[in-house]
Structures are given as C-alpha cells and as structure tokens.
Amino acid sequence: MSAVVERITPPVTAPVQRKAVHRKSHFTPARLGLYALLVSSAAFFLLPLYVMLITSVKPMEEIHLGRLFALPSSLTFEPWVQAWSAACTGLECRGIQVGFWNSVWIVVPSTIASIFFGALNGYALSFWRVRGAGWLFGVLMFGAFVPYQVMIYPLVRTLATVNLFGTLGGIVFIHTVFGMPVMTLLFRNYYAGVPIELFKAARIDGGGFWRIFFQLMLPMSLPIIAVAVIMQVTNIWNDFLLGLVFAGRDNLPMTVQLNNVINTTTGERLYNVNMAATVLTSLLPLAVYLISGRWFLRGITAGAVKG
Amino acid sequence: MASSQPARKKRAAAAQLALLPMAITVLGVYIGTVLWSVRISFSSSKIFPKNDFVGFSQYERLFATERWTVSLHNIAIFGVLFILACMVLGFFLAVFLDQHVRGENVLRTIFLYPYAMSFVATGLVWQWMLNPGLGIQAAVRNLGFPEFQFDWIVNQDKVIYTLVVAAVWQASGLVMAVLLAGLRGIDESLWNAARIDGVPRWRYYLSVVLPQLGPAFGTSFVLLAVGVVKVYDVVVAMTLGGPGNASEVPAKFIMDNLFTRANVGLASAASTVMLLTVLALLVPWWYARSVQSRKLVHS
Numbered sequence: 347m348s349a350v351v352e353r354i355t356p357p358v359t360a361p362v363q364r365k366a367v368h369r370k371s372h373f374t375p376a377r378l379g380l381y382a383l384l385v386s387s388a389a390f391f392l393l394p395l396y397v398m399l400i401t402s403v404k405p406m407e408e409i410h411l412g413r414l415f416a417l418p419s420s421l422t423f424e425p426w427v428q429a430w431s432a433a434c435t436g437l438e439c440r441g442i443q444v445g446f447w448n449s450v451w452i453v454v455p456s457t458i459a460s461i462f463f464g465a466l467n468g469y470a471l472s473f474w475r476v477r478g479a480g481w482l483f484g485v486l487m488f489g490a491f492v493p494y495q496v497m498i499y500p501l502v503r504t505l506a507t508v509n510l511f512g513t514l515g516g517i518v519f520i521h522t523v524f525g526m527p528v529m530t531l532l533f534r535n536y537y538a539g540v541p542i543e544l545f546k547a548a549r550i551d552g553g554g555f556w557r558i559f560f561q562l563m564l565p566m567s568l569p570i571i572a573v574a575v576i577m578q579v580t581n582i583w584n585d586f587l588l589g590l591v592f593a594g595r596d597n598l599p600m601t602v603q604l605n606n607v608i609n610t611t612t613g614e615r616l617y618n619v620n621m622a623a624t625v626l627t628s629l630l631p632l633a634v635y636l637i638s639g640r641w642f643l644r645g646i647t648a649g650a651v652k653g
Numbered sequence: 654m655a656s657s658q659p660a661r662k663k664r665a666a667a668a669q670l671a672l673l674p675m676a677i678t679v680l681g682v683y684i685g686t687v688l689w690s691v692r693i694s695f696s697s698s699k700i701f702p703k704n705d706f707v708g709f710s711q712y713e714r715l716f717a718t719e720r721w722t723v724s725l726h727n728i729a730i731f732g733v734l735f736i737l738a739c740m741v742l743g744f745f746l747a748v749f750l751d752q753h754v755r756g757e758n759v760l761r762t763i764f765l766y767p768y769a770m771s772f773v774a775t776g777l778v779w780q781w782m783l784n785p786g787l788g789i790q791a792a793v794r795n796l797g798f799p800e801f802q803f804d805w806i807v808n809q810d811k812v813i814y815t816l817v818v819a820a821v822w823q824a825s826g827l828v829m830a831v832l833l834a835g836l837r838g839i840d841e842s843l844w845n846a847a848r849i850d851g852v853p854r855w856r857y858y859l860s861v862v863l864p865q866l867g868p869a870f871g872t873s874f875v876l877l878a879v880g881v882v883k884v885y886d887v888v889v890a891m892t893l894g895g896p897g898n899a900s901e902v903p904a905k906f907i908m909d910n911l912f913t914r915a916n917v918g919l920a921s922a923a924s925t926v927m928l929l930t931v932l933a934l935l936v937p938w939w940y941a942r943s944v945q946s947r948k949l950v951h952s
Contacts, residue, residue, distance in 0.1 A: 384749050387742075388763045394778045394822065395766075401781065412791030414782065467675045474668035482672070482679045489683035491931055493882055495907040496924040499693070499917060500686035503702070523682050526675065555667035584771035586886040591912070601773045605890050608777055617781060628774045635769035636762070642769070643830050 402426060402622035409617050425618035429626055433619055435606040442623045445603030449583055449630075451514060452599055456521035457578040461571060463522060464529025469563050471530070472537035473545050474555065483530070490527035498591055505592065512594025520592045521582050529574060532645075536570040537563065576638045577645030580631045600627050687928065694921035702917060711922035721923060724901045727813050731902070732881040734814070738821045739877055740870065743828025748858060750829070751836045761833070765826035772823070776890025779819035780806065809899040812892055816900060819887060824880065828873045835869030836862065875938060882931055903927055 404418040431441035510516035589599035785804040793801040805811035885904035910920035
C-alpha cells in the first residue's frame with residue numbers, strides 16, 4: 347500500500363536543475379563582466395542586512411559619527427539585550443519579547459487552522475460532488491484578491507458583536523479566513539494530481555468521507571503540508587495590518603510592536619536598539635527561508651501560477 | 654445496489670458539512686463584507702454606520718479630498734516604477750544566473766532573501782539608511798564629498814521614490830526566481846540551433862526567450878500588482894505618509910479614515926474604488942487565461 351501511495355504521490359520538486367554540461371572553464375572579458383554585475387547586485391541586496399547588523403552592535407556615540415558603513419570599532423551586544431527585554435512602547439518597557447510571544451501564539455493556531463481547512467476544502471472539492479461547490483470555489487479565488495481594506499470595517503463590527511474583536515480567537519479567525527483561498531487552492535491542485543482510482547479503491551474498501559480524509563489523504567499530503575506551513579508561518583509572522591486591527595492591545599504581534607518601538611518613541615532615538623529589534627523580528631522568517639530553500643518559492647507562486 | 658444508496662447519500666452529507674466553513678467564509682466574509690462596505694459608501698456614516706442613503710455624495714467628497722488625489726497620484730507613480738523596475742531587474746538577474754555561473758545557489762538565496770522579510774522591517778531598515786543626518790548622505794559626506802545630497806526621504810517631491818527603492822529591494826528577487834524557473838523550462842537546443850545560424854546571444858534572448866517567458870512575466874505581474882494595491886505597511890514603517898502628505902497611499906487613506914478620522918462613509922467609498930481598480934486589473938487577466946485554456950482544450 348505504501349509503495350503505491352509513494353509512486354502516485356504527485357512530485358513536489360523544485361524546477362529541474364539543468365545540468366551544466368557546457369560549462370566554460372576559461373574566463374572571457376564578457377564572463378568577467380557578468381560576474382562583476384552579479385557581485386554588485388548581490389552587494390545591493392546584502393547592503394541593508396549588513397547595515398542592520400553593524401548598526402545593532404555599535405554604541406550610540408559611534409553611530410552619531412555618521413559612518414553608516416564603517417565596521418564598529420568597539421563591539422557591544424547591549425542593544426540586543428535592550429531590544430529583547432527593555433525597549434519601550436509607550437509607557438511599557440518590557441522589550442520586543444512581548445511581541446515575539448504574542449506572534450508565536452497567533453502563528454501556531456492560525457497556521458494549523460488555515461491548513462486544516464485548506465486541506466479539507468481541497469479534498470472535498472477534488473473527490474466529492476457537492477452542489478454549488480465549484481461556484482463557491484470561484485468566489486473564494488476572487489476573494490484572494492480583494493483588498494483587506496474593503497472587508498475590515500464590516501469584520502470589525504461583526505467580531506465586536508460576538509465579543510471576538512481584539513482577542514486572540516479573533517485574530518486567529520481572521521488569519522484562517524484570509525488564508526483560506528490560497529490554502530484551498532494549494533491542496534485542491536495537489537489532490538487533482540492524485541489518481542481517482544486510489545480514491546475509488548478506498549471507497550470500495552468501505553472508507554467514509556472523514557476516514558478517507560484522515561487516514562489516506564492527509565498522510566499522503568505531507569509534502570504539500572510542508573509547503574503550506576512554510577507559507578503560512580512566514581505570511582502570518584510578517585503580517586502587520588491584520589494584527590494591528592484585530593489582535594487587540596494584549597496580543598499585538600511582533601511586527602506591530604516593532605513599529606511602535608521605533609516610530610512612536612519620544613526622546614533620543616536609539617538606532618542600535620532599533621536595528622537589533624528589526625533583526626530580531628526578521629529572524630524567524632529568514633530562518634524559515636534559509637532552511638526551506640526552494641520550497642519557499644513554491645508556496646509563493648502556487649497561488650498565481652495555477653489560479 | 655439499493656442498499657448502498659442511503660450510504661452514498663450519507664457520505665455526500667458529510668462532504669456538505671465539511672464545506673460548510675468554506676461556504677460561510679465565502680458568503681459571510683468575502684461577499685457579505687464587500688456588499689456591506691459598498692452599502693456604507695452610499696450612506697452618511699461618520700463613526701457609526703448609518704442607514705440613510707446619500708447617493709454618490711461620499712464619492713464626490715472623496716475626489717474633492719486632496720489627500721485622496723495625492724494618494725492616487727502616488728500609487729500610480731509607485732505602481733508603474735515598482736513593477737517596471739522589478740521586472741527589468743528580475744529579468745536581468747535571472748538571465749545572468751542562467752549562464753551556468755558558479756555559486757548560483759548562493760546568489761539566488763541572496764537575491765530572494767528580502768522577500769522573506771516583512772514590509773515593516775524593510776521600511777524600517779531603509780528609513781534608517783536614508784536618514785539624512787546619519788545614513789547614506791552622512792556616510793558619503795564623511796568620505797570627503799561634503800556637497801553630497803541624498804535627502805529624498807524628507808523631500809516632498811522625492812519621497813515616493815524612496816518607497817520604490819525599498820519595495821524593489823524587497824520584491825525583485827521574486828521576479829528573478831519566477832523568471833529563472835521559466836528560463837529553465839526553455840529547451841536549450843533552441844540556443845544551439847540559433848548559434849549555428851550565427852544569431853548573437855542578445856538577439857536570441859530578445860526574439861526567442863522573451864516571448865517564451867510570457868506566462869512567467871504574467872505571474873510576476875499579478876503577484877506584484879496585488880502587492881501594489883495593498884501597499885500599506887512599508888509606508889507606515891518608513892514615512893508615515895510624510896513629509897506632509899507627500900507619500901500617502903490609498904490603503905493608508907482608508908485605514909486613517911476608518912480608525913482615526915471617524916469617516917467610515919468616506920473610507921468605504923475609497924475602498925470601493927480600490928476594489929473596482931482590482932477588478933479592472935483582474936478581469937482582463939482571467940479572461941485571457943480562460944480563452945487560452947479553451948484554446949488548449951480545443952487543440
């Protein structure tokens with residue numbers, strides 16, 4: 347059984363790496379120019395990261411010299427400690443860690459819920475006949491493109507009437523709902539590659555709707571679940587607008603807190619602390635990106651390529 | 654056969670039940686809220702929604718509001734420059750990477766990593782680098798060019814371009830990655846054939862490769878265009894719409910009027926305009942795609 351599933355599981359491979367058969371070993375002037383362009387482009391892309399990192403380990407006196415690109419002459423990790431546990435937003439000075447944990451509490455349930463519903467929808471749409479399902483799916487795909495601003499105010503009013511506005515449950519609901527179009531599309535396309543015979547065989551063996559979903563489809567969806575996790579964790583972590591509006595004061599995600607720390611401070615602006623806080627906020631999505639490699643891109647383009 | 658009939662029905666009921674959350678989302682959230690917003694845009698709502706009907710007067714007011722017209726002007730400049738620059742930069746990076754270069758994986762990782770960062774972080778980094786007192790301007794002056802001027806972020810006429818730079822830095826790697834995948838799908842024997850015919854490399858890319866990348870460009874365009882309409886975070890983090898209202902954008906105009914200026918009717922009119930713009934972009938794209946897939950079916 348497992349061999350069958352393995353064989354028919356749609357491949358989740360990245361674009362084929364073309365074999366470099368004709369690699370030239372000698373360097374022509376054109377080739378040197380090519381590398382010069384590539385290296386200077388790489389420098390442009392790396393520059394902000396470099397500036398962020400060196401600013402975060404410079405003492406303020408050195409920053410006031412106005413040498414943005416100079417390496418620090420005296421190294422300090424105090425800004426990192428301060429950013430994590432003492433930076434102020436308004437009157438509260440407990441650091442960016444508050445936002446970090448808030449974001450964790452938002453991301454974990456939102457990712458699980460949005461993937462569960464995406465998989466369930468994709469499965470039901472691919473293998474079962476439900477009246478009006480195609481129509482609903484079409485509108486859902488359209489929904490992926492509706493600007494949030496159009497929906498925000500009615501959603502605020504609705505969530506307020508059921509006492510979910512400004513709560514953790516509220517923001518998880520919002521992320522689940524707004525993640526549904528892309529997640530559904532992702533799983534529907536994946537299940538479209540699963541041969542219908544497999545499903546029919548499971549039916550003949552007496553599998554019901556839920557049993558086939560939990561015991562057959564979900565276990566063979568692991569590759570696409572991985573893509574979905576990468577995508578949702580990055581997206582929800584990086585979200586600013588929805589967290590700002592729906593999460594409420596006690597659950598503000600890290601991005602919102604970061605912006606508050608930097609853009610609403612009064613008095614002397616501690617640029618080194620600010621940059622340390624920015625790096626800390628970007629750490630998780632960057633780690634996800636570096637670890638996941640090519641799978642990262644698959645998630646981003648899934649919505650537009652096949653939609 | 655007759656005995657399996659009720660069982661089958663039961664299963665269909667389970668499928669219906671499973672799709673209930675999706676149905677509620679579609680009807681309640683995507684259709685319901687949009688209709689509600691459109692309805693509010695025809696009322697005189699200030700802080701709370703009112704049930705009156707004032708025709709198009711919120712729309713008239715909207716287009717008479719300077720902040721809104723500035724926002725539209727800005728998003729047009731931003732959108733055109735951002736998409737163009739991302740496409741051009743992304744295309745060249747992809748073509749360069751496709752020349753069997755050493756370290757391709759490392760370079761690709763470098764070009765795409767900004768896309769993993771949030772718009773807020775992007776905006777804050779660039780705000781710091783463009784800070785006239787301590788950023789790039791100060792650093793270059795300290796290098797011995799005291800006349801060097803680069804204060805775009807505090808300049809009313811130039812600030813919109815700083816947003817473009819930050820956004821291009823963040824998103825052009827995405828275009829690179831999408832186009833590179835497209836380039837890898839082009840048969841390399843085409844180049845060998847062209848080379849034998851004496852076709853120069855640039856001509857090959859212009860006449861053979863570029864047309865074949867059409868779908869990849871389409872994908873990139875849609876991803877970028879959706880991003881343009883949604884531009885909000887990066888503005889809030891980088892300029893807060895300033896100096897003055899020189900870098901206001903529609904999404905921010907709507908948020909401000911909804912939550913701090915208590916102009917719900919006006920904000921809803923603006924969001925309806927935003928929605929219509931998205932539709933105007935999407936419908937031709939969808940139409941083109943459906944025509945294309947119909948052609949594929951027939952051939």
